[in-house]
Amino acid sequence: DGGITQSPKYLFRKEGQNVTLSCEQNLNHDAMYWYRQDPGQGLRLIYYSQIVNDFQKGDIAEGYSVSREKKESFPLTVTSAQKNPTAFYLCASSITAGGRHEQFFGPGTRLTVL
Amino acid sequence: AQSVTQPDIHITVSEGASLELRCNYSYGATPYLFWYVQSPGQGLQLLLKYFSGDTLVQGIKGFEAEFKRSQSSFNLRKPSVHWSDAAEYFCAVGVAGGGNKLTFGTGTQLKVEL
Numbered sequence: 001d002g003g004i005t006q007s008p009k010y011l012f013r014k015e016g017q018n019v020t021l022s023c024e025q026n027l028n029h030d031a032m033y034w035y036r037q038d039p040g041q042g043l044r045l046i047y048y049s050q051i052v053n054d055f056q057k058g059d060i061a062e063g064y065s066v067s068r069e070k071k072e073s074f075p076l077t078v079t080s081a082q083k084n085p086t087a088f089y090l091c092a093s094s095i096t097a098g099g100r101h102e103q104f105f106g107p108g109t110r111l112t113v114l
Numbered sequence: 115a116q117s118v119t120q121p122d123i124h125i126t127v128s129e130g131a132s133l134e135l136r137c138n139y140s141y142g143a144t145p146y147l148f149w150y151v152q153s154p155g156q157g158l159q160l161l162l163k164y165f166s167g168d169t170l171v172q173g174i175k176g177f178e179a180e181f182k183r184s185q186s187s188f189n190l191r192k193p194s195v196h197w198s199d200a201a202e203y204f205c206a207v208g209v210a211g212g213g214n215k216l217t218f219g220t221g222t223q224l225k226v227e228l
Binding site for chain 2: 001004031033035040042043044045048052058088090092094096101102103104105106107109110
């Protein structure tokens, strides 16, 4: 079955540590996205990538970094510079850029900073 | 820049009653509009989408939505709610040439009373 996988489902981090969240898709989609979800705030875009080896900052990129070395993979690193990283993180993909293609979402990773 | 407003944070309906969730958008041209549903701790699932053409759009699980340009609205409706419809619902808007970025509303939490 085609889809998007995110791992781990739950992640705990100590303050000052960097952590990397995994996102893999086998839908052959060109575009991939990372969102952060906090209660009452909907989804906010962190980074997106329209093609391999290229990515752009979203609305809340500070304290995060990404890479897109393979079409299937778009890992997100939450760095120690992110002041309030505890949140639910969602990865998504779409066929291509252009606005009229729906995004497909993974199951999410819940990150908790201890 | 485009924006989306979901005025109702919480809605409670009785099972079997009709449902309407409100969504208003702000954008200068015709947007691409989406409704997603999210169960607790899960990713988002697409219910329906509007790109152009017929303003009444049918989706999965018996949902429909109507695009009203004059009111900048894209309200989601269901004639008879089932207990399994309890979830959080998100309206989103995409624009042409926007890199397929979606802007999400803050969500409406639906509770279904038996």
